[in-house]
Amino acid sequence: MITVTLTVNGQEETHSIEARETLADFLRERCNLTGTHLGCEHGACGACTVTINGLPARSCLTLAVMCEDRAVQTVEGTRGDPEMDLIRKHFHEAHGLQCGYCTPGMLLAARDILRRHKAPGEATIRKELSGHLCRCTGYVGIVEAIRRAGAELSDKS
Amino acid sequence: METTGDSWIGARVLRKEDERHLLGAGQFVGDVRMPGLRDIAFVRSPMAHAKLKGVTKPEGHEASVFTYEDLGPMKVLRTSPDMPTFHSAHYPALATDRVRFAGQPIAMCLASNRARAEDIADLVQVDLEELPAVVDVVDAMKPGTIKLHEDWPDNAYIHNTIDAGDMEAVAKIAAIKVKRRFKMNRQPSVSLECHAVLAYWDFRTGQLVVYFSTQGPHVMRIGIAEALGLQEYQVRVIAPDVGGGFGGKNRLMPEELAVAALAYKLKTPVRWLEDRREHLIASPHARDHYYELTAYADKDGMLLGVDGDVYVDAGAYPMWPTAAFMETSMSARNLPGPYQARNLRARTFTVATNKAPMGPYRGVGRPGACFAIERLMDEIAHELGIEPVELRRRNLVSSFPYETIGGMKLDTGDYHASLNAAADLIDLPAIRARQAKGELDGRRIGLGFAMYTEQSGHGTGEWVKRRGRIIPGYETATTRMGADGTVELLVGIQSHGQGMETTFAQIAAHELGLDPSKINVRHGDTSISPFGFGTFGSRSIVMGGGAAARSSRTLGEKLKKIGAHLLQCAAEETHLKDGQVHGPNGSVSIAEVARAANVRPDLLPQGIDPVLDVTMTYEPKESAGVFSYSTHGALIAVDPDTGAVELLDYVVAEDCGTMINPLVCDGQVQGGVAQGIGTALYEEIPFDDQGQPLATTFADYLMPGSMEIPNIRLAHIVTPALATEYGVKGMGEGGAIAPPAAIANALTDAFKDIRASFDETPLTPRRVIRALDAAKARVQTGEKP
Ligand code: FES
Ligand code: FES
Numbered sequence: 028m029i030t031v032t033l034t035v036n037g038q039e040e041t042h043s044i045e046a047r048e049t050l051a052d053f054l055r056e057r058c059n060l061t062g063t064h065l066g067c068e069h070g071a072c073g074a075c076t077v078t079i080n081g082l083p084a085r086s087c088l089t090l091a092v093m094c095e096d097r098a099v100q101t102v103e104g105t106r107g108d109p110e111m112d113l114i115r116k117h118f119h120e121a122h123g124l125q126c127g128y129c130t131p132g133m134l135l136a137a138r139d140i141l142r143r144h145k146a147p148g149e150a151t152i153r154k155e156l157s158g159h160l161c162r163c164t165g166y167v168g169i170v171e172a173i174r175r176a177g178a179e180l181s182d183k184s
Numbered sequence: 185m186e187t188t189g190d191s192w193i194g195a196r197v198l199r200k201e202d203e204r205h206l207l208g209a210g211q212f213v214g215d216v217r218m219p220g221l222r223d224i225a226f227v228r229s230p231m232a233h234a235k236l237k238g239v240t241k242p243e244g245h246e247a248s249v250f251t252y253e254d255l256g257p258m259k260v261l262r263t264s265p266d267m268p269t270f271h272s273a274h275y276p277a278l279a280t281d282r283v284r285f286a287g288q289p290i291a292m293c294l295a296s297n298r299a300r301a302e303d304i305a306d307l308v309q310v311d312l313e314e315l316p317a318v319v320d321v322v323d324a325m326k327p328g329t330i331k332l333h334e335d336w337p338d339n340a341y342i343h344n345t346i347d348a349g350d351m352e353a354v355a356k357i358a359a360i361k362v363k364r365r366f367k368m369n370r371q372p373s374v375s376l377e378c379h380a381v382l383a384y385w386d387f388r389t390g391q392l393v394v395y396f397s398t399q400g401p402h403v404m405r406i407g408i409a410e411a412l413g414l415q416e417y418q419v420r421v422i423a424p425d426v427g428g429g430f431g432g433k434n435r436l437m438p439e440e441l442a443v444a445a446l447a448y449k450l451k452t453p454v455r456w457l458e459d460r461r462e463h464l465i466a467s468p469h470a471r472d473h474y475y476e477l478t479a480y481a482d483k484d485g486m487l488l489g490v491d492g493d494v495y496v497d498a499g500a501y502p503m504w505p506t507a508a509f510m511e512t513s514m515s516a517r518n519l520p521g522p523y524q525a526r527n528l529r530a531r532t533f534t535v536a537t538n539k540a541p542m543g544p545y546r547g548v549g550r551p552g553a554c555f556a557i558e559r560l561m562d563e564i565a566h567e568l569g570i571e572p573v574e575l576r577r578r579n580l581v582s583s584f585p586y587e588t589i590g591g592m593k594l595d596t597g598d599y600h601a602s603l604n605a606a607a608d609l610i611d612l613p614a615i616r617a618r619q620a621k622g623e624l625d626g627r628r629i630g631l632g633f634a635m636y637t638e639q640s641g642h643g644t645g646e647w648v649k650r651r652g653r654i655i656p657g658y659e660t661a662t663t664r665m666g667a668d669g670t671v672e673l674l675v676g677i678q679s680h681g682q683g684m685e686t687t688f689a690q691i692a693a694h695e696l697g698l699d700p701s702k703i704n705v706r707h708g709d710t711s712i713s714p715f716g717f718g719t720f721g722s723r724s725i726v727m728g729g730g731a732a733a734r735s736s737r738t739l740g741e742k743l744k745k746i747g748a749h750l751l752q753c754a755a756e757e758t759h760l761k762d763g764q765v766h767g768p769n770g771s772v773s774i775a776e777v778a779r780a781a782n783v784r785p786d787l788l789p790q791g792i793d794p795v796l797d798v799t800m801t802y803e804p805k806e807s808a809g810v811f812s813y814s815t816h817g818a819l820i821a822v823d824p825d826t827g828a829v830e831l832l833d834y835v836v837a838e839d840c841g842t843m844i845n846p847l848v849c850d851g852q853v854q855g856g857v858a859q860g861i862g863t864a865l866y867e868e869i870p871f872d873d874q875g876q877p878l879a880t881t882f883a884d885y886l887m888p889g890s891m892e893i894p895n896i897r898l899a900h901i902v903t904p905a906l907a908t909e910y911g912v913k914g915m916g917e918g919g920a921i922a923p924p925a926a927i928a929n930a931l932t933d934a935f936k937d938i939r940a941s942f943d944e945t946p947l948t949p950r951r952v953i954r955a956l957d958a959a960k961a962r963v964q965t966g967e968k969p
Contacts, residue, residue: 061217064212068459103208106207120198124205125428125682127205127425128375131208156889162855164855165857165859
């Protein structure tokens, strides 16, 4: 067992864990942050996306011990953030979710896409989103939500 | 919120369920926290077919490993339809003396977390004596093939023959005869949340509480209680947020039963969260249809009849509550599609093989049937050299009601309008012009259409015909109004992405003259809502929506009576609107009426009981169901050297009758189409000849992503049903039915010069090239396609 300390959504979390424990399990089972979902546990679906030091990462493929002293943000940590609330509003209005299982990963992916692309069009969004699976929506509402959010963010800046 | 007129029916209301998911605050089974909770890992069969001679528990872990005997006596659930010609078998919670597919659960291991449970599972020794595996559905029926279930006469769960019309006569006179083999390969439903179950014994209530990622908590309760020998009231099933189901979560899996049994035995909380590998190899599988068909048409392209064999590979066991026996008959009965053919002959075989048991998946038998008939229609068109759209126009049913030769009672619609709308939306003339010019990049452009009808909301009469042991002929709703005039609408269906917390609130809002924000829809908990069958078969809006309409309307009548008393007028003179009971000379708020009914019985008129709480059931007037339908149009570009297919455009012109919420309807169609595109081009679990599944991760099981799915464009036609509340028709499955047919027809169109025929899904680059090679070889030898 190894004792690790991570900063999760701005708070220190110290737990004694096995070296093989994934960041996803650490967040879900130790920190009770269940907004991070597991859809495949082998890096293919993106449902488990969090950010580590600000960059998106698949928490199912990341070991918690690799994140010692790093800052991890989960979807719960984005509540009240104005940029994320704007993205959320567009997911709501464009019907960008059905069962909601892929949604936390999609939201964090959306923010990352919009930080790297100003007001992206459909083709860019689809390409950038290609590592995130949604089984319910056919992506139509998700792509549209990100497009609208990008347009509104670029109007604001 | 936008409304149309003063009604909530048809309003594009944004979804109530979004907020929690957008905050990462949804509650799925895996999110439920419980002190002392332990995780389960299953030991699964590595072989497709073997005698199970023993299980050795690892030293030191004996108390953490459980076999069938350890779970205590369990009653065998009867899964067959109620007919003597159907052969059934016991699908045990854990294997007893034989394993019949690779992945079948044999033992379960318990530990403080899943990783440790898997460590123990790795140490369990399983003694197996391998038997030959039955893998091919046609071979399975050949005499001399080893039988999966020794007490059966052969490997068929059931075989049947449909013979309507006079096929012999048709075969003699038909000018056109097209013969084809079609195959739609095997896949699971792949909800993004896998199966999940958590169970514990609640000493306070004396109940086994089962958190269960299921589409039908009430029905699952029946099965669990019966299997464990408990009173039904001793079992509470809660389906919290469910991360997609699509049919796959509408069966009781042995793992789920085993978890419930273990929690009951140990009286401590345990859970099993299926991982993706388990989902791919051992969750309910679907499709796996094989057809050998001949279509007959006259010289004008009028379809005369369809004749041939339908095989469905239903895997090793029947699943509770309803085995896959309906799949073949549904497929055969849908072979005539939306067309006027008057002859149908089909021999159907529902076959057991050494593969995971079959469950329902969005569309059930219809994607296969649609693939078969729509491909045949295009082949007839190509034989005659006419535009496939024109061929369909000639054959479509055009007056209603119409009973197809498959016995489908098509209720209402305008099929021509749908076909025309799809052709317009995708711009048929522009595409033909583009094809004539050719592509600069050397690819070919192909355009394909496919149509289907989708029976939904069928009632008791129809289900009785199918001889199920559970007849989901009705639904239930309770409308309950509190003292402040707000409503809890408790329903027996289960919403897991379909937005029914919103659409059902719209229905109650419409009936009660309230804003939907005043209505909270609760579902998915046997202790909260009245009994219902759950969400499947595109039934919820017809059945559950109808029940919600009835219970809310009845409650509304009571509000009017009390309101009329307070207003000193007759109940007939009142109506409900904007949160008020309006009378001829004034109005009183519904909140005021609700207060009287709940806490001021002194204000009630004589003869009116206090409390506002109405439970009603609903079954539509016509038990044959109501039929949604669509035309799908797919535009593809295909590389003739690599066989790679790109979807350039995809359109749907659909009619699901009255839409309660067009936003939700659009989402259902688009999501369904994406799944259909997966079936058409990507998704498949192949098996080797030992019955080993060859796709066990998302690296080898290809899921369509945002690059593979185009923007799906929709046109709506609205022909209200006559038999349902508001004229709704069920529509949840439809999107997934037609894409394989539309896309295969687009490929066939792209290569119609050499009459290449694309008849097996998924249409991987390899299959495309194989079909092209076969066509080129035929061209060389001058053989007819
Ligand atoms: S769960 Fe991590 S990528 Fe799928
Ligand atoms: S909304 Fe269900 S997986 Fe995306």
